[in-house]
Amino acid sequence: MSRPSPWARARLALLLGGISAFGPLSIDMYLPAFPEIADGLDTGQAQVQLTLTAFMIGMAVGQAVVGPLSDTLGRRLPLLAGLTAYTMASLACAISPSVFTLVGLRFAQGVAAAAGVVIARAAVRDIFTGPAMARFFSMLMLVSGLAPILAPLIGAQVLRWTNWQGVFVVLAYFGVLLLIAATVCLRETLPPPKRRPANPRQIMRTYLRVATDRTFVAYATSIGFVTAAMFAYIAGSPFVLQELHGLSPQTYSLVFGANALGLMLFTQVNGILLRWLSPRVLLTVGLALSALAGAGVYTAVAMELELVYLLAALFLVVASLGIVSPNATALALADHGNRAGTASALLGVIQFLIGGLAAPLVGLGAERSATPMATVIAGMSAAGLIAFALLRPTRRRPGRYAAFRQADTIPFRPVGSPRGHV
Incomplete structure (x- = not known):
């Protein structure tokens, strides 16, 4: 085993970060267009928010399928298939004649985008162990964290020159670029000897084994609720900040980008603090x-405080995910190295199912009120802490968290290794 050079780590983080950015890009880039979509398709706020819910449910379903497939077929083939399907679904979204057609196509787009998200996490687990895995997840979020900063800015600029359909055309171009990059640069991270047989019963047993691991469930539900709080912000903020507080699409995109920058900063602070504190403490x-x-x-x-107080609180809601996500993800996957694809899939399913259920709640109640968004954000944020406190094990089993007591051993196999390479 050898340690990858800093350049190899940076290159890997850039590629996997771009692949895992499908979710943020597909969600955040069209947020400034919510009011325009509602007008253009002659529908209401709640119906437009259903397109967001459909995408998140599609992400959940897609990860449930792609995760076990990647444990059987390897990471590369399902990823390339997902990138191809994502590009086609994005182009189809651009020509949707009605909001309900858009809802269906957003579901298909989410299923395809799931391949990038679940395989990026599984590939990291294939390569890294111990605290190095948590630090690399922080590095990965530095790259993927650019997506929520740049996506609404790009979306707002696209709206200045074209309509909301142009946003989905840009997403299709992004899919093509990543397809080319993955084809050329990403090698297989799961060698054939470590793959699991394609047996439906075995897949269900593996899912059951992961789902009944109380430690995994504790970390997965805690990150799921915190992620749902951010999804509630994503679903409600375009209307709350633009319709109620009068921000332009361009100003809204700047506010959204500032919050995403906070997420990146907290992620990097988390990576530094991991030198002295355990992932569990930071979580x-x-x-x-x-x-x-x-x-x-x-x-x-x-x-009814001034807007600045609301913006400050929203900033912290988003930024706190930069501490929760890398630590909860690393801890959840630590004991499931030989079934990383399935565990990664279930982790994503929990996040996007809870988030998909939280998003439409923001559209309930009065059309001209921020109370539904605020209530869902507060409830989901509190639920994350409560779930972790109630579900975490009271005692560590022998060998539990052994990966996080190891030195930073990185099972990295260089190009040309007979057991597979990156």
């Missing part, structure tokens, strides 16, 4: 910060 801190920030959002809305 607890991140969950507590998320719960406090969610309470701040609700207070700002309920007391």
Whole structure:
């Protein structure tokens, strides 16, 4: 085994970060167009938000299928198929004649995009172990974190020159670029000796084994609720900030980008703190910060405070995910190295199912009110901390978290290795 050079790590993070950015790009780039989509398709806020829910449910379904497939076929083939399908679905979204057609196509786009998200996580687990895995997830979020910064800015600029359909054309171009990059640069990370047989019963047993691991469920549900709080912000903020507070699409995209920048900064701070603190300690801190920030959002809305207070609380809601996500992901996958694809899939399914259920709740209640968004954000943020406190094991089993007591051993196989390479 050998350690990858800093350049090899950076190159790998750039490629996997771009692949895992499908979700943020597909969600965030069209947010500034929500009001225009509602007008153009002659529909309401709740119906437009269903397109977001459909995409997230599609992501959940897609990850449930692609994860086990990648444990059987390897990471590369399912990824290339997903990138191809994503490009085609994006082009189809651009010519949707009605909002319900768009809802169906967004579901298909989500299923295809799931390949990038689940395989990027599984590939990291194939290559890294121990604290190095948590640090690399932080590095990965530095790259993928650019997506929520740039996506609404790109979307707002596209709207200046064309209509909302142009946003999906840009997403199709992104799919083509990543397809070319993955074909040329990404090698297989799961060698044939480590693949699992394509047996439906075995797949279901593997899912059952992961789903009944109390430790995995604790980490997965905690990150799921915190992610749902961010999805509630994503679903509600275009209408709350543009319709209620009068921000232009360009100003809204700047605010959204600033929050995403906070996510990146907190992610990198987390990577530094991992030198001295364990992922579990940092996860607890991140969950507590998320719960406090969610309470701040609700207070700002309920007391009708000035916009700056609402924006500050929203900033912390988003930024806290930069601490929660890498630590919860690394801890959840730590004990499932030989079934990383399935565990990664189930982790994503939980996140996007909870997020998909949270997003439409924002559209309930009064059309001209921020209270539904604030209530969902506060509730989901608190639920993340409560779920972790209630579900985490009271005692460590022998060998549990052994990966996080190891030195930073990185099972990296260079190009040309007989067991597969990156």
